[in-house]
Amino acid sequence: MASHREDWAIAAPGLLLLLLAFLVPVGSILALGVRTEGGEFTPAYVIRFLTEPYYLGISWRTIKLSVVITLVCALVGFPFAYIMARVGPRLRLWLVILITLPLMTSVVVRTFGWMVLLGRGGLVPDIMRSLGLVRRNYTLMHTEVAIVVGMVQILFPFMVLSILGVILRMDPRLEEAARVMGCTFLQSVRRVVLPVATPGIVAGSLLVFTLSASYFITPSLLGGARLPVLAGSIYETATRTQDWPFAAAQSLILFTAVLLLLFPYIRLTRKAGG
Template sequence: MNARLKMTASRRRLVSLLISISPALILIGALFLLPLLRLIQLSTTDAYPKPSEVLTFENYAEIFARAFHLTSLVTSLELAVVVTVITAVLGYPLAYYLVRSTSRYKALILLAIISPLLISVVVRSIGWLILLGREGVVNQLLLSLGLVSEPLQLLYNFMTVVVGEVNILMPFMVLSLTTSLSQIPRSLEEGASVMGAGAVQRFLRVTLPLSAPGLISGAMLVFILTMGSYVTPQMLGGGKVNVITTDIYSRMMVDFDWPMGAALSVVTLLLTLSVVVVMSRIQSRLMGGMTR
């Protein structure tokens, strides 16, 4: 009798939970799943809006047959990996300082880190154009110091796009790391110090492993946002850094080849999800190991 009552109570809780989250599920389905299914369906046609073939995989075959599409995809992957690594390397010391420091200027530093989130991506990209242009602040400073005899071409290359992306996405990495680092008890590091561990050993054996889940969470955010970035590569790359987002835009809005653009979008989505799944599994294993 008690078992039946418990099952009935659990079913009621499940039903009430489903009822409470049903509006959110409907909203997600209407705004995300349905457009995604439509995108997949569009990628298997040969024309838009009046396709002659209902189902074809020629668009996907063309993606892997044309070097231009593959190059754009590889460039996006390289950009995402480089930006993720740089934000992790630069963001970890900043996050550690924000968590452990007692300086009165800590709030100002945090404000400076998250300030890029308060400004439009377009405005920030224009700011980099002003700084790095041939008549920009950096070139004028180098000329005035006599370090160069003529302005340098600092814009429209891969590294310029990396700099712009790092500036935009650094707050996501730092905020994720600060959350993870703030949950590490000081007593663990103090105990390691009592056991004779030096500063490097404490960091490698205590702090870094325990903060790894936050590091991976930040890496996932930065990787996903970089793969989907369009404005910064377009403005700072100047058409010379062809990433997958600019390729998709060109296929849809310039060539009006919507099925090809949809196929490129689906391939990009699958590739990004694959990387995220791998990162999530690594994070789960780390969390499981920490729990044990």
């Protein structure tokens, strides 16, 4: 059909760019992880990763931190997005600006900011000390808490904007109907808004989870060398030990894990979508 051919023609430049700039390099890197120098298939690098406790520890920390970051983002993001959806359009605009403004500054700068706030003698330990919670010389730097705090701040907008979109599209009469049918305000949020907003929460969670699993600047700066995560480990392997095939194998594992997450998501949204 002619219109079909036109569709392809319009999509062609984008598809070509995607092919050349994304699929080919990523594909060849991934291939590097399962090939010997001679070019034959070998699972050796992948097996090495999956059998060494050190790397399994890194994987476990990566998953754990990503789950915690996603949960925190969702738990704080849902009420925040709900409030944003229900305030007037003018205030909503300001809140959107407030939320997205940090996205316009460099991640590195923001991470350094956290280092100042969380480090020894920084604002946060100072406040905790004056509340009698911690001793002198306490620092939050190089802890998993620091990684979670820094990452939540970076990824929060993705969660909030995903949920906001869904709640804004929801018929506000649904909540009123729930109230008239006997729900208190909190019950109407729990029984109507939450289920209707679920696709947005799932989409936001997926975004936050995959991004936090593959982030390396913030975790390596705030967590330090003693708390490596998978993305940081790939970076180290590739740049410091220059073991490209092993770095590629680690990438392959990260890539596969994220891809596996996508399938249940697609099924879930399809169910919610009709």
